[in-house]
Amino acid sequence: MEKNVLDHSTPIPLYFQLKSLILRDIQKGVYPIGTQIPTEMELQASFGVSRATIRHALNELVNEGWLERKASKGTFVSQPKKTRNVFRSFEPFYQRVEATGQRHRNEVLEMAVIEADEMLAEAMKLRLGEKVVTMFRRRYIEDDAVVTIRNFLPFSICGFILSHDFREESLYEVLMQNPLSKITKTRSIVSAQRSTPEDLKLLGIKKDTPMLVFSNTAVTGNGTVVDYAFTRYRGDLSSFELESSPE
Numbered sequence: 001m002e003k004n005v006l007d008h009s010t011p012i013p014l015y016f017q018l019k020s021l022i023l024r025d026i027q028k029g030v031y032p033i034g035t036q037i038p039t040e041m042e043l044q045a046s047f048g049v050s051r052a053t054i055r056h057a058l059n060e061l062v063n064e065g066w067l068e069r070k071a072s073k074g075t076f077v078s079q080p081k082k083t084r085n086v087f088r089s090f091e092p093f094y095q096r097v098e099a100t101g102q103r104h105r106n107e108v109l110e111m112a113v114i115e116a117d118e119m120l121a122e123a124m125k126l127r128l129g130e131k132v133v134t135m136f137r138r139r140y141i142e143d144d145a146v147v148t149i150r151n152f153l154p155f156s157i158c159g160f161i162l163s164h165d166f167r168e169e170s171l172y173e174v175l176m177q178n179p180l181s182k183i184t185k186t187r188s189i190v191s192a193q194r195s196t197p198e199d200l201k202l203l204g205i206k207k208d209t210p211m212l213v214f215s216n217t218a219v220t221g222n223g224t225v226v227d228y229a230f231t232r233y234r235g236d237l238s239s240f241e242l243e244s245s246p247e
Contacts, residue, residue, distance in 0.1 A: 006047055009184070014049050015056035022057065026066055026077055036074045037067065102141050106167050109202075110136040113155055113162075120152055123217070124225040131155035133162065135171075138202055141237075145203045149231040157181050158226055171227070172218070181226045189215040192235070203234055210235035 006017045022037065031037050038046070040054045047054075058075060061067040068078040115129045126132070133153045138145055151171065153161065157180050164174050175181040195209045203209075212235050218227040 006049065009182075015053045015060075018043070018047060018049065018053065019057035019060050022061060023066060031077045033077050033079055036076050039074060105140045107138045107140075108135065108166050109138055110134070111162065111166075113159075120228070124152065124154060124228050126154060131159075133158055135161075135166065137166065144234075144237060146237050147231060147233045148199075148202055149229060152228040153226060154224075157224065175218075175226060180220070182220060183218045183226060184221045186216060186218045188217075191215075193232075199232060205234060205236070 006014050006021075008014070022031075025031055040051060040058070043054045044051055058067060062069060062075075065078060067075050069075050112134055114132050114134050116124065116126045116132050118128060120126065120132055121128045121130065124132070131154075133151075133155050135151045135153075137149050137151075139147045139149070158175065160178065161171070161174060166174075172183060175183055191213050193211045193213050195203075195205055195207065195211050199205060199209070199211060200207060212233040214229075214231040214233070216227070216229045216231065217225060218229075219225050
């Protein structure tokens, strides 16, 4: 594997970080279809995590069709199968979709610097009129538009994101690379809502298609809000798995 390092300081569970590293190597051909991956003991020695964490990561890859277990032989790379889209709150969008073997793409519909109104100032703990970076994206799985997301980020800390291309990059991965914007905790409020005229236009859905709406706040270790976001998922194509881990 390219880098046998797990980040214990992030809110992303260790099992999922390990799963992502193994999946990355499978997709890059480090482990071709039909080859055996390292044993649980070898993975435990490489990553320094518990056997339970190793098994959790491997079980998910088996369930998603990337791996198969052969009795008395080990765990081998297999041809992935397509599944219904299951989203976990801590996963970058591209990893969620790649885990199903499907194609994905992002469109950046808007990126601008605005002034915080009363609502944003209160939610993000900013001064009224303080500069805020706003970004609006539409995301696709295969040829279906499935989600729109509007982000608000404080310009004083996150203005550097204006130089990034979020058609290709993950916002949270970019934020995690900067010590000032490194996220340590997120809080989400989930609600079911009716589709709006904007949903009909941007997602190509029929009137009254149900929507799953996430209001998300991400903060740094000192409580600074670095992302305040509203995400609208098509309820007819999306399901969610909310999960916690002791590691």
